[in-house]
Amino acid sequence: MKKKIIIAGAGHGGLAAAAILGEKGYDITVFEKNKRKDMGYDWTDVFQINCFDDAGLPRPPANKYHPSYNITYTNPGKTVHITMPDIQVSSNSIMDRKDLCRYLIRLCEKNGVKFRFGTEIIAPVADKNRVIGMVVRKNDKLSAEFGDLIIDAAGMDSPLRTLLPERFGIQNEIRGSEVFTVYRAFFSKTVASSPEHKYIVHFFHMRKPGISWLITEKNYMDILIGRFGEELTEDDISEALADLRATYPAVGDEIIRGGQVARIPLRRTLPIIVADGYAAIGDSAGMTIPIIGSGIANSIRAGKYLAEAVIDDTDEEYTAKTLWKYQYNYFTNVGNKYVVIDKIKRLASSLSANDVDYLLEKEILSAGELSIGEEQATAMPLSTLSRKFIRAIPKLPFVANTARTFAKFGAVKKILKKMPEEYDKDAVAQWAEQYKNV
Ligand SMILES: Cc1cc2nc3c(=O)[nH]c(=O)nc-3n(C[C@H](O)[C@H](O)[C@H](O)COP(=O)(O)OP(=O)(O)OC[C@H]3O[C@@H](n4cnc5c(N)ncnc54)[C@H](O)[C@@H]3O)c2cc1C
Incomplete structure (x- = not known):
């Protein structure tokens, strides 16, 4: 009989692994704090639907998603608008998060995976150097659940990863500049004419590091306001919303869906994501695309x-x-x-709004360089991407020398090549230290 595998948190990557393993007859149980009916954020997501093909899983029904739209980028001063070529659209789809969660859960259940909804994970249980289980709470009652492998799919603030003792060698906290703090809501539409660009992304909106986006849908206006780091106050959100309304009068006052603030990791994948009896996946392992924060496709x-x-x-x-x-x-x-993209994000975070205005107004950054979204990140060789970006840096009148020193893209490539193919504790620890600091 197969040993017992626990999926901690019904994150996308954990469910994808569960669906595959369930089909092969593994004994899998998912522990999830939410009730089944509350699963998934109350909004839509943009992600590469072909991640299902890559994972060898069936795609969700075609009527549940549709192609994304061409993105137009604008600078803090709103003087330049760059619309991306169609390549970005061809690979990205928009799907309701609740539908996606429902679909993955059904797929798992069809393959024999068991679910324990409404069960909150509190802490890991370890025996010497092995994770052997976790403490959970259901209806105010604490108990221990044991498994031969614990797959941690409980998101960025997973209580398992954050409470793992230091000897496991896994980074506990994802904090500060490694975080993207995001407000998302769908607003009503007014009778004013729709914005010229269907999907517009404002770099350094309100002249603060981060992005805001506005997507014009048939019946609502989809707004995201995101900041690099953990600072996004009520005032920041009100001011950004006021500015978007002033720029795009079609944005109404009524919130139709969403309206919450959530946090996403915005960094390269954590240096070590496995230990005896434990594997982290998805946001818990820091698998989003730095800069844009998309994590669904990578998790799957x-x-x-x-x-x-x-x-x-x-x-x-x-x-x-x-x-x-x-x-x-x-x-x-x-x-x-995504390591080079992480470096670019770190560099971008150190820029001022004036720098960003300069980069776009002088066409130092154009559609090619801005193609650091999902498809392009995979399509454009790192060397080309880093060369283009590095060429831009000396032209910046405002960037300090430290930023240039910081962007040593060549070193990244070397470290990535050195990753040990076979596991050796010391070699892995040594490599992880270099990966962390490059
Ligand atoms: C506003 C916003 C917009 C986004 N837009 C996109 C997008 O357009 N495209 C894209 O690809 N990505 C997007 N993301 C990122 C995306 O949500 C994540 O990268 C992706 O969901 C992968 O994360 P995950 O599934 O590992 O973790 P999560 O989505 O965080 O899921 C973790 C699961 O674990 C459960 N859990 C957490 N703690 C416990 C506990 N203590 N006990 C039991 N269960 C627990 C949670 O309830 C949840 O079900 C967005 C995120 C936000 C916040």
């Missing part, structure tokens, strides 16, 4: 690499050594390309 792709490592571990040991295959394959196929 990661689910496949994790499931493969589990299946290949025929002795069902689930140790750091056997799970390393998951980390190695995820990094080499997906995660590594």
Whole structure:
């Protein structure tokens, strides 16, 4: 009989791995704090639908998603508008988050995965150097749940990852500049004519580091206000909304959906995501695309690499050594390309709104350089992307020398190449230190 696998939190990557493993007959239980009916944010997401093909999973029904729109970028001064070519549209789809959660849960259940909704994970349980279970709370009652492998899909603030003892070598906190704080809401539409650009992204909106977007839908206006870091106050949101309304009178007053603030990791994948009896996935492992914060497609792709490592571990040991295959394959196929983007994001965070105005007004950054979204990140070689960006830096009148020193893209490539293919504790720890600091 197969050993017991626990999915902690019904995050996308955990569910993708569960669906694959469930089909192979593994004994899998998902523990999720929300009730089934409350699953998923109350809004839509843009992500690459072909992540399902990559993971070997069936796509959601075609009537549940539709192609995304061409993005237009504008600078803080709103003097320049750059509309991206169609390539970005062709790969990205828009799907309701609640539909996506429902679909993944049904897929898992069809494959025999069990769910324990309304069960909050409190802390990991460890025996020496192995994670063996977790403390959970249901209806105010605490109990312990044990498993041979705990897959941590409980998001950025996962109580498992954050409370793992230091000896496991996994970064606990995702904080400060590694975070994107985001307000999202769908507003009513007024009778004023629709904005010229269907999907517009304001860089450094209100001259603060971050982005705001406005998507004009048939029946509502979809607004996102995001800041690099953890600072996004009620006043920031009110001021940004007022500015968007003044710029685009079609934005109405009534909130139709959403209206919450949430946090996403905005960084390269954590240096180590596996330990004996434990694997982190999705936001818990920091798998979003730095800058834009999309994490759904990467999480689902990661689910496949994790499931493969589990299946290949025929002795069902689930140790750091056997799970390393998951980390190695995820990094080499997906995660590594976002390290340069993470550096660009760090650099961008150090710019001022004036710098960003200059970059766009002088056409130093044009559609090519701005193609750092999902499809382009995979399509454009890192060397080209980094060369283009590095060429732009000396032209900036405002950027300090430190920023130039900071952007050593060549070093990134070297470190990524050095990632050990086979697990060796010391070699992995040494590599992780370099990866963290490059
Ligand atoms: C405003 C906003 C807009 C976004 N837009 C996009 C987008 O357009 N495209 C895109 O690709 N990504 C988007 N993202 C990012 C995306 O949400 C994540 O990257 C993606 O969901 C992967 O995260 P995850 O599934 O690992 O974790 P999460 O989505 O955080 O899921 C974690 C799960 O674990 C559960 N959980 C957490 N703690 C506990 C606990 N203690 N006990 C039990 N269960 C627990 C949660 O309830 C949740 O179900 C957006 C995020 C935000 C906040």
